[in-house]
Amino acid sequence: MKRLWLNVRLFWQGAVLSYIGMFHWLRPSMYFSSKVVGPIWQVMFFTFLGTYATGEDTADFYIIGNAMQLVGINGIYGVTMSIAGDRYNGTLPYLFASPANRLVMFSGRAVVHIFDGMIGVLIGLAWGVAVLGLDLSQANPAGLLLVILTVAFSTSGLGLLMGSLSLITVNVMLVNNLIYYLMLVLCGVNIPVDRLPAWVQPISSILPLTHGLQAARELVTGQALSHVLPDIGIEIALGLVYGLAGFFVFRWIEMQAKRRATLEAV
Amino acid sequence: MKAFRYTFRQLRRSARAVLITTEITLRQIATDGFIIFGLFIQPLLVAFLGLWMLENKGGDYAIFVVVGSSMTGLWTSILFISGISIMEERWTRTLELLVATPTPLFLIAFGKNLAYVAQWLFSIVFSYTVVSVVFGYPLEIRQPVFFALSLGLIVVSFICFGLIMATFFLVNPELDRWKNGLEYPVYMLSGFLFPIALLPGWTTPFSYLLSPYWAARVLHATSQGTADLREIVLTWGMLILFSILYVTLSLILFRKALYKVRVDATLSQY
Numbered sequence: 001m002k003r004l005w006l007n008v009r010l011f012w013q014g015a016v017l018s019y020i021g022m023f024h025w026l027r028p029s030m031y032f033s034s035k036v037v038g039p040i041w042q043v044m045f046f047t048f049l050g051t052y053a054t055g056e057d058t059a060d061f062y063i064i065g066n067a068m069q070l071v072g073i074n075g076i077y078g079v080t081m082s083i084a085g086d087r088y089n090g091t092l093p094y095l096f097a098s099p100a101n102r103l104v105m106f107s108g109r110a111v112v113h114i115f116d117g118m119i120g121v122l123i124g125l126a127w128g129v130a131v132l133g134l135d136l137s138q139a140n141p142a143g144l145l146l147v148i149l150t151v152a153f154s155t156s157g158l159g160l161l162m163g164s165l166s167l168i169t170v171n172v173m174l175v176n177n178l179i180y181y182l183m184l185v186l187c188g189v190n191i192p193v194d195r196l197p198a199w200v201q202p203i204s205s206i207l208p209l210t211h212g213l214q215a216a217r218e219l220v221t222g223q224a225l226s227h228v229l230p231d232i233g234i235e236i237a238l239g240l241v242y243g244l245a246g247f248f249v250f251r252w253i254e255m256q257a258k259r260r261a262t263l264e265a266v
Numbered sequence: 267m268k269a270f271r272y273t274f275r276q277l278r279r280s281a282r283a284v285l286i287t288t289e290i291t292l293r294q295i296a297t298d299g300f301i302i303f304g305l306f307i308q309p310l311l312v313a314f315l316g317l318w319m320l321e322n323k324g325g326d327y328a329i330f331v332v333v334g335s336s337m338t339g340l341w342t343s344i345l346f347i348s349g350i351s352i353m354e355e356r357w358t359r360t361l362e363l364l365v366a367t368p369t370p371l372f373l374i375a376f377g378k379n380l381a382y383v384a385q386w387l388f389s390i391v392f393s394y395t396v397v398s399v400v401f402g403y404p405l406e407i408r409q410p411v412f413f414a415l416s417l418g419l420i421v422v423s424f425i426c427f428g429l430i431m432a433t434f435f436l437v438n439p440e441l442d443r444w445k446n447g448l449e450y451p452v453y454m455l456s457g458f459l460f461p462i463a464l465l466p467g468w469t470t471p472f473s474y475l476l477s478p479y480w481a482a483r484v485l486h487a488t489s490q491g492t493a494d495l496r497e498i499v500l501t502w503g504m505l506i507l508f509s510i511l512y513v514t515l516s517l518i519l520f521r522k523a524l525y526k527v528r529v530d531a532t533l534s535q536y
Contacts, residue, residue: 041450171299
C-alpha cells in the first residue's frame with residue numbers, strides 16, 4: 001500500500017512539476033504566446049491558404065485539421081522537452097540514481113500535456129467558430145471530446161519516444177520541429193491523405209493524428225460515435241505503441257549511460 | 267585630405283568588424299539545428315505543402331510556392347534568430363564585453379544579420395534545386411536580372427529589419443516570449459503564399475508597412491514575369507525607403523537602448 005502511494009505521489013508530482021517548470025509560470029506570457037495567440041495564426045494561415053487553393057466552402061476542413069494538429073504543441077514539443085529538460089538542466093543523473101519506478105516517472109511526464117493539449121485544440125476550435133465561421137452545430141460534443149483526448153494521448157506517446165531519443169541527440173529542437181511539420185504535411189491536416197503520393201500514405205497511417213483527425217471531421221458532419229470507433233481504437237493503439245517504445249528506449253539509454261559513464265554528457 | 271584618410275580608415279575598420287562578425291556567425295550557425303531547420307528544412311516542407319495544396323491553381327504556381335516558402339524561412343530567421351542576435355550575447359554573458367569594446371554594437375549586429383540573410387540565399391538555391399531537380403517541378407524565373415537585383419535589395423532591407431528587431435528585443439526581453447505568436451501573421455500580411463486580397467480590407471495598410479510584403483511582391487512578380495517598370499520602381503523604392511528608415515531608427519534605438527540599460531543597470535538582465 002505504501003509503495004502504491006509513493007508511486008501515485010511520484011506520478012503526480014513528476015507530472016505537475018515538469019509541466020510547471022517548462023512553461024515558466026512565473027511569466028505566463030510564454031504560455032499565452034505558444035498556446036493561445038500563436039495557434040490561431042497557424043489555423044488562420046492554413047485556412048486562408050487552403051481556401052485560396054480549393055474554395056471557401058472547404059474552410060472547415062482546414063480549420064478542423066489545424067485546430068486538431070495543435071495537440072502537437074503539447075504532445076511533441078511539451079512532452080519531449082519535459083524529458084530532454086532533465087538532461088539540459090543537469091537533473092538526469094539524479095533521476096537515474098533514484099530508486100523511483102521508471103515507468104511511473106516516465107509516463108507522468110506526459111499526463112498534464114495530454115489535458116493541456118486538449119485545451120489547446122478546444123482553443124483552436126473556439127477561434128475557428130468565432131473568427132472563421134466553423135460550424136459545429138451537427139457535431140457530437142462528447143464524441144468530439146473523446147477523439148480529442150485520444151489524439152492528445154497518441155501524440156503524447158510519440159512525444160515520449162521523441163523525448164527518449166532526445167537524450168542521445170544535441171539537436172532536440174530540430175527533431176521536434178521536423179516531427180511537428182511532418183504532421184502538418186502527412187497527417188491529412190491540410191491535404192487529404194488519399195491525395196498524397198502513394199508511397200507516403202502508409203507513413204501517414206502509422207502517425208498519430210491521422211485517424212483521429214478523420215474521426216473528428218466525420219463527427220463534425222454529424223456522424224455517430226459508433227461510426228468512428230475503429231479510428232479511435234487505432235489512435236489509442238498507436239499511442240500505446242509509441243509510448244512503450246519510448247519507455248524501452250529510455251531504459252536502454254539509462255543502462256548504456258551508466259555502463260559507459262556518459263550520464264552527464266551533453 | 268587628412269580627414270578623408272581618417273574617414274577611409276574608419277570605414278575599412280568598420281567593414282572589417284562587420285565581415286569578421288559575419289564569418290564567425292556563419293561558422294557558428296552552420297551546425298545549429300534550429301537554424302538549419304528554419305532556413306532549409308521548414309521552407310522545403312512548406313513548399314511541398316504549398317505545391318500539393320495549390321496544384322489546381324495552374325500557371326506558374328510552382329515558382330510562386332518556392333519563392334513564397336523561401337520567404338517564410340527568411341522571416342522565421344529574422345524573427346527567431348536576428349531578433350535574439352543581441353539577446354544571445356546576454357545569455358552567454360558576452361554582451362558586457364561587446365558593449366565595452368570600441369567597435370559599435372550596431373556593427374556587430376549588422377555583421378550577424380548579414381550572416382543570417384546570406385545563409386537564406388543558400389536556402390533559396392537549396393529549395394529551388396530540390397523542388398526542380400529532385401522532384402521535377404518546372405521552375406523558371408522569367409525576369410532573372412530583375413529577380414537577382416531584387417534579391418540584392420531584399421538582403422539589405424532584411425538586414426536593416428533585423429537590426430530593428432534586435433533593438434526591440436534588447437530593450438524589451440519580454441518580447442522574446444511573444445515571438446511564437448509573430449511568425450504566421452507576417453506570412454499572411456506579406457502575401458508569401460496567397461494574395462493579401464484574401465484578407466479583410468482593413469489589414470492592407472499593415473501589409474504596406476512591412477518590407478517583407480514588398481520583398482515578396484517583387485520576387486513573385488519578377489519570377490512570374492509580370493513585373494513592369496512601374497512595379498519594379500515602386501517595390502524597389504519601397505524596399506530602399508524602408509531600409510533607410512530601419513537603419514536610421516535602429517541607430518537611434520541602439521544608442522538609446524545602450525544608454526538605458528547602462529542607467530538602469532540591466533545590461534545583463536534577461
